[in-house]
Amino acid sequence: MLEIGVQTKNVVYDIDPETGFQLLHHLGFSCADFSLNGYLLNTDIYQRQVNAFFSQSIQQLEDFFALHRAGAVAAGIRINQMHMPYPIYVPQGGDELNAYLWQQVAPKSMRLCAFFGCRYIVIHGFKLARFVGEEEEWRQTERFIDSIAPMARELGIVICIENLYDGIGGHLVEGPCCDARKAAERIDRINNRYKTEVLGFCFDTGHSNLVGIDFNDFLSTLGNRLKVLHIHDNDGIRDLHQLPFTFTRTRENKSSTDWDGFLAGLRQIDFSEVLSFETAPVLTAFPSEMQEDVLRFIARIGGCFATGLDGKKM
Numbered sequence: 001m002l003e004i005g006v007q008t009k010n011v012v013y014d015i016d017p018e019t020g021f022q023l024l025h026h027l028g029f030s031c032a033d034f035s036l037n038g039y040l041l042n043t044d045i046y047q048r049q050v051n052a053f054f055s056q057s058i059q060q061l062e063d064f065f066a067l068h069r070a071g072a073v074a075a076g077i078r079i080n081q082m083h084m085p086y087p088i089y090v091p092q093g094g095d096e097l098n099a100y101l102w103q104q105v106a107p108k109s110m111r112l113c114a115f116f117g118c119r120y121i122v123i124h125g126f127k128l129a130r131f132v133g134e135e136e137e138w139r140q141t142e143r144f145i146d147s148i149a150p151m152a153r154e155l156g157i158v159i160c161i162e163n164l165y166d167g168i169g170g171h172l173v174e175g176p177c178c179d180a181r182k183a184a185e186r187i188d189r190i191n192n193r194y195k196t197e198v199l200g201f202c203f204d205t206g207h208s209n210l211v212g213i214d215f216n217d218f219l220s221t222l223g224n225r226l227k228v229l230h231i232h233d234n235d236g237i238r239d240l241h242q243l244p245f246t247f248t249r250t251r252e253n254k255s256s257t258d259w260d261g262f263l264a265g266l267r268q269i270d271f272s273e274v275l276s277f278e279t280a281p282v283l284t285a286f287p288s289e290m291q292e293d294v295l296r297f298i299a300r301i302g303g304c305f306a307t308g309l310d311g312k313k314m
Contacts, residue, residue, distance in 0.1 A: 002309060004302035005031030005080055005276035006295065009038050010283040014064075018071030027292060028299030031080040031274045032072065034116060036109060040085040048090075048097055054105045061108060062115050069116055079116040080274045081160075081202075081228045084109040086124035088144060091131065106148050114155040120228045122160045122202045125176030130168060137176060138186065145190065145199060152198040160202040160228045161187075163218075165210045165239070172237075174211045177201075180221035187225045200227035204278070206234045206241060209257045216258075219265025226269065230278035231305075233257050241281045243294075244301050263308045271309065275302045 006029055012020030024032060039053045056064070072079055088101045113121045126144070128137040145159060152159050161183065164175035177183050183201055190199045201222050207230075208215060219226060234240040235247045236256055247256040277298050286294050 001303075002272070002306040003030045003078075003080070003274045004299050004306070005029060005033055005274045006298055007033045007035050007278055007280040009035035009280035011280075011291075011295070012068065012071075014068075017068040018074055021071045021075035021077045023292070024295070025075045025077055027295045028303070029077065029295075031078045031276065033276050033278065034068075034079045034082040034118065035280070036112060037083040037085045040105060042086055045085070045087060045090060045097075045101070048093065050097065050100060054085075054100075054108050058108055058111045061112060065112065065115065072116075079118045081120040081122065081276060082109075082113055082116070082118050083122045084124075087127070088123060089126050089140070091126075091128060102144065102147060106144070107151060110148055110151045110155060110157060113157050119156070120158050120160050120200065120202075122162050122228055122230075124164060125161055127164065127166050127175055129166070129176070138182075141176065142186070142190070149190065149194055149198045153194055153196050158197055158200045158227055160200045162202040162230070163204055163207050163213065165207050172210050175207075178211060178213060180218040184221055184223070184225055201225050202228040202230060204230040204232075205244075205257060205262060206230070206232045206239055206278070209234055209236055210239060214258075215261035216265040216268070219262070219271075220268045223269050226271065227273055229274070229276050231276060231302075232278045241279055242285070243279060243282055243298065259305075263305060267309055275305050277302065 006024065008020065011024060021032070040051060044050060085105050088106055089098055109121065125141040126137055128140055148159065161177045163177045165172050166175035187199045187201065191197050203219060203222070203226055208218065231244065232241040233244045233246045234242060244257065244259060245255050248254065249256050279298055282294055283291055
């Protein structure tokens with residue numbers, strides 16, 4: 001049976017992290033996606049309102065997170081993945097902002113990933129295609145990957161690129177890393193260059209649903225390059241990060257997200273990593289009194305998926 005994980009956001013708090021980790025364990029999770037991106041929000045980065053959190057030394061940051069690491073260990077929760085703050089590059093953001101993101105936020109995120117004993121860290125590729133084209137967009141993203149790949153090799157971390165969407169004229173379109181064949185070639189080429197596995201892939205079900213990706217084909221193409229999952233649902237219009245099976249095409253109809261194709265693709269590649277849910281917004285959509293019920297239900301969905309991947313029908 002595959003392990004089940006969920007974000008720490010809205011569950012694990014700085015003031016008493018062990019209590020949150022104990023709750024996750026009690027409700028059926030064995031892994032967690034540590035929400036490092038919660039300490040420098042994307043909305044603030046885009047507004048050039050960057051806080052000083054990552055200006056601290058790595059020793060100060062490790063001291064800050066010592067209780068989190070100890071709490072996870074005490075609760076029997078493994079931090080299997082985390083998300084680097086994003087974006088890591090802001091077009092027209094200015095040299096000072098982008099230098100801070102590359103030279104402070106990125107390397108310190110890598111060190112914190114290692115501090116937690118975490119194997120995978122997810123990054124967002126640069127959204128530049130509308131300005132310079134997809135090939136140049138990737139070249140700029142690869143420049144960033146090359147800036148942290150030696151550290152990844154040293155620390156035994158795999159950087160994971162994620163399929164994204166973009167918005168143009170009020171419409172959602174494919175963003176970086178939405179071509180599985182290009183992603184596979186690029187991952188292989190970079191790993192061959194570094195002579196070890198420094199790059200992998202994070203498949204986001206919600207982003208895929210927004211832009212109409214064929215789940216089965218995409219996952220089958222990635223194969224063992226797939227390391228991390230962001231499992232969540234939406235209505236095909238907005239990035240809502242809700243529970244799987246929440247939205248349907250019509251009343252009393254099948255889910256609008258191709259969960260059968262999702263499981264078929266994972267089964268095809270013998271996926272053996274964590275079924276991890278990126279569903280933190282769900283916990284604020286329900287009344288606070290229902291938090292445990294909601295988390296338990298998310299874990300139950302994970303168990304249902306795991307059963308399906310064992311070759312049984314859901």
